[in-house]
Amino acid sequence: MLKEPQIAKLLTANGLAPNVARVLACWTEDDDELTQVDIEMFTRLRQPEVSVAVGELRRRGWIATSHVPKEGKGRPIHLYTLSRPMREIVREIVRERTREIDRQQELAAQLLQAVA
DSSP states (O other), X not given: OOOHHHHHXXXXXXXXXXXXXXXXXXXXXTTOOEEHHHHHHHHTOOHHHHHHHHHHHHHTTOEEEEEEOOSSSSOOEEEEEESXXXXXXXXXXXXXXXXXXXXXXXXXXXXXXXXX
């Protein structure tokens, strides 16, 4: 299996923003539960960068968030899990990329017809 940095590079090459790709590549198992700190340590991104990337992944419906009360005072700990298997997420990315390639080919064909 590919290492996570290679997966992140492939996800970026297929249209994901680099930080979003790095965060998504954190999940080596579909049932992994990761905290914000886990993701920061794994990706070496700062908290604001991780928060933005997590927000994008949540917007796409790829990760789910649960809250665990912190002992004593303080904010609850956020746990992030994939909301569907990584294989399904990758298939969705490939479909999006294929549609974009098809659109670009259609525009190129239109340009050729326009100058013919």
